[in-house]
Amino acid sequence: MHAQYSPGLHRYAFATAAATLLLLVAGGLVTSNDAGLSVPDWPLSYGSLFPPMVGGIVYEHSHRVIAAVVGLMTIGLVVWLGRTERRAWVRRLAYTALALVILQGVLGGLTVLFYLPRPVSIAHATMAQIFFTLVAALVLFTSRWWLTAAPLPTSEASRRAERFALWTALLILAQLILGAAYRHGWLGITPHLLGAGAVLIATSWTGRLVRRAAPAVAMVTRLRILLSSLVGTQILLGLGAWWAVVRNQQALQPLPEMIWLTVAHLACGALTLATATLQWLALRRVTTSWAVDRTGLHAAVYPPALQEGGRQ
Amino acid sequence: MKAHVLLILLSAILAFGSLGCGKKEEAPTTAPETPAAGKTVDPATAGTISGIVKFTGTPPPPVRLRMDADAACARLHPGPVTVREVETGANGGLARVVVYVKEGLEGYTFPPATEAIELDQEGCMYQPRVLAVRTGQPIEIVNSDDTTHNIHPIPKVNREWNRSQPPKGEKIVDSFARQEVAIPVKCNIHPWMQAYIAVIAHPYFQVTGEAGTFELKNLPPGTYTLEAWHEKLGTTTQQVTLGPNETKTVEFVFQGS
Numbered sequence: 001m002h003a004q005y006s007p008g009l010h011r012y013a014f015a016t017a018a019a020t021l022l023l024l025v026a027g028g029l030v031t032s033n034d035a036g037l038s039v040p041d042w043p044l045s046y047g048s049l050f051p052p053m054v055g056g057i058v059y060e061h062s063h064r065v066i067a068a069v070v071g072l073m074t075i076g077l078v079v080w081l082g083r084t085e086r087r088a089w090v091r092r093l094a095y096t097a098l099a100l101v102i103l104q105g106v107l108g109g110l111t112v113l114f115y116l117p118r119p120v121s122i123a124h125a126t127m128a129q130i131f132f133t134l135v136a137a138l139v140l141f142t143s144r145w146w147l148t149a150a151p152l153p154t155s156e157a158s159r160r161a162e163r164f165a166l167w168t169a170l171l172i173l174a175q176l177i178l179g180a181a182y183r184h185g186w187l188g189i190t191p192h193l194l195g196a197g198a199v200l201i202a203t204s205w206t207g208r209l210v211r212r213a214a215p216a217v218a219m220v221t222r223l224r225i226l227l228s229s230l231v232g233t234q235i236l237l238g239l240g241a242w243w244a245v246v247r248n249q250q251a252l253q254p255l256p257e258m259i260w261l262t263v264a265h266l267a268c269g270a271l272t273l274a275t276a277t278l279q280w281l282a283l284r285r286v287t288t289s290w291a292v293d294r295t296g297l298h299a300a301v302y303p304p305a306l307q308e309g310g311r312q
Numbered sequence: 313m314k315a316h317v318l319l320i321l322l323s324a325i326l327a328f329g330s331l332g333c334g335k336k337e338e339a340p341t342t343a344p345e346t347p348a349a350g351k352t353v354d355p356a357t358a359g360t361i362s363g364i365v366k367f368t369g370t371p372p373p374p375v376r377l378r379m380d381a382d383a384a385c386a387r388l389h390p391g392p393v394t395v396r397e398v399e400t401g402a403n404g405g406l407a408r409v410v411v412y413v414k415e416g417l418e419g420y421t422f423p424p425a426t427e428a429i430e431l432d433q434e435g436c437m438y439q440p441r442v443l444a445v446r447t448g449q450p451i452e453i454v455n456s457d458d459t460t461h462n463i464h465p466i467p468k469v470n471r472e473w474n475r476s477q478p479p480k481g482e483k484i485v486d487s488f489a490r491q492e493v494a495i496p497v498k499c500n501i502h503p504w505m506q507a508y509i510a511v512i513a514h515p516y517f518q519v520t521g522e523a524g525t526f527e528l529k530n531l532p533p534g535t536y537t538l539e540a541w542h543e544k545l546g547t548t549t550q551q552v553t554l555g556p557n558e559t560k561t562v563e564f565v566f567q568g569s
Binding site: 033034035036037038039040041046052054055056057058115250251252253254255 | 377466
């Protein structure tokens with residue numbers, strides 16, 4: 001049996017991804033407002049679900065509430081996919097997302113209880129980006145395009161483009177880790193600046209290869225253009241955030257320009273990683289037999305023995 | 313179906329298990345750091361080091377604080393609130409400098425300080441901004457405001473803690489066991505709130521007022537390294553040799569940009 005497109009499921013996955021992006025923004029606001037320890041206890045806030053919403057508590061408690069909503073939405077996604085999804089690997093990815101969101105919640109709690117230890121804070125920031133990317137991938141896997149896209153003939157050029165697309169996504173992940181390490185005071189700015197240069201070169205080069213490998217696949221083209229735009233925006237936002245921080249070094253409290261530029265940089269970073277990952281997946285979907293086999297589609301092209309149909 | 317039910321169940325157990333982990337064990341307040349029973353100060357030979365801490369140059373302009381994150385704080389200040397990190401007096405004296413004997417008292421023992429020192433939160437600001445206490449000396453933290461504060465000292469060698477205090481809530485009393493000059497204290501609810509607590513193992517220290525002057529009385533004869541610590545300008549030291557019943561005058565100068 002083959003996977004079928006479910007508009008409701010796809011929209012729900014999209015809503016979960018959108019809520020996760022909102023959660024990332026809320027988390028960024030916590031750090032930028034230096035509010036991570038404004039609520040000294042966890043999992044409750046001041047021993048209750050309704051703490052006094054003043055000052056830094058507004059950011060920290062809102063972050064916790066949105067995190068709870070994302071956690072519940074992820075459980076909903078797992079249940080929905082568990083009941084209806086025929087591709088076992090998609091179900092497994094959903095379970096992984098649930099495990100990640102729980103681990104992420106625990107990491108968030110540890111940051112509070114252990115007064116923001118840098119490795120835990122950096123792990124919390126990185127995990128957030130990975131979780132968002134995973135949910136974004138589930139949006140792609142449940143899309144009509146993924147389920148119906150026609151494969152292209154595999155060539156050396158497509159294999160090369162796909163390899164580069166994967167390495168670009170991994171490079172962006174490494175760059176986000178460097179950014180988190182700078183933000184949490186573990187590393188200076190230099191590695192993150194060098195990383196930005198590397199990401200710019202990698203995305204430009206990969207973009208060329210992808211354009212040649214799949215020139216007529218609208219989804220791949222859209223993701224490629226979106227990725228280039230995001231990388232450009234991200235570099236401008238990063239420079240802006242850095243300028244705001246340097247300009248306000250004497251400030252005795254976080255100022256709006258520092259906060260919003262940094263949070264926008266963080267959110268754009270998450271979108272960049274997700275888009276780079278989706279670009280790789282979309283390319284893989286149309287240019288390699290792996291993706292075709294694993295969608296459980298194209299029975300006419302591939303014999304049923306090669307398909308992973310999941311539950312029958 | 314079974315697999316995903318199992319995973320959800322496992323995740324729930326993990327999540328609830330983590331709740332049970334509870335808060336990090338707070339290390340008990342250890343006994344203050346005091347040298348093993350040793351010499352005591354003989355008042356018959358003790359002397360005094362006094363002096364002034366000066367600032368030369370142009371002090372940085374006052375920084376305006378934005379308290380609009382908490383209406384209760386903003387209400388308390390009808391006009392703009394500013395902070396001068398470098399506070400100078402009329403004669404160039406520098407305020408809020410901790411002057412203390414850094415070296416030279418090794419081998420002496422001193423009776424513990426038991427009188428509590430108050431750190432108030434008033435107008436969503438710490439009062440005073442710079443505080444000096446003995447190791448083990450109780451610090452009474454008061455919240456005079458109509459809003460919640462959290463008190464979060466960020467020491468390097470002492471035990472870190474973070475506690476909340478409701479509006480006009482009960483006093484929090486704590487102390488620091490090890491010498492540390494100085495521990496930054498923050499309120500993460502109101503990020504503009506900042507204080508510093510200098511913790512010193514002996515009684516020879518003072519925080520300067522606007523005149524910048526200090527006086528360390530009843531010091532036994534000896535050679536001392538005196539340090540002046542300022543929250544923004546850093547530290548500067550001087551060596552002073554004090555004879556029996558002698559009074560020495562010292563001047564510290566911090567250079568502005």
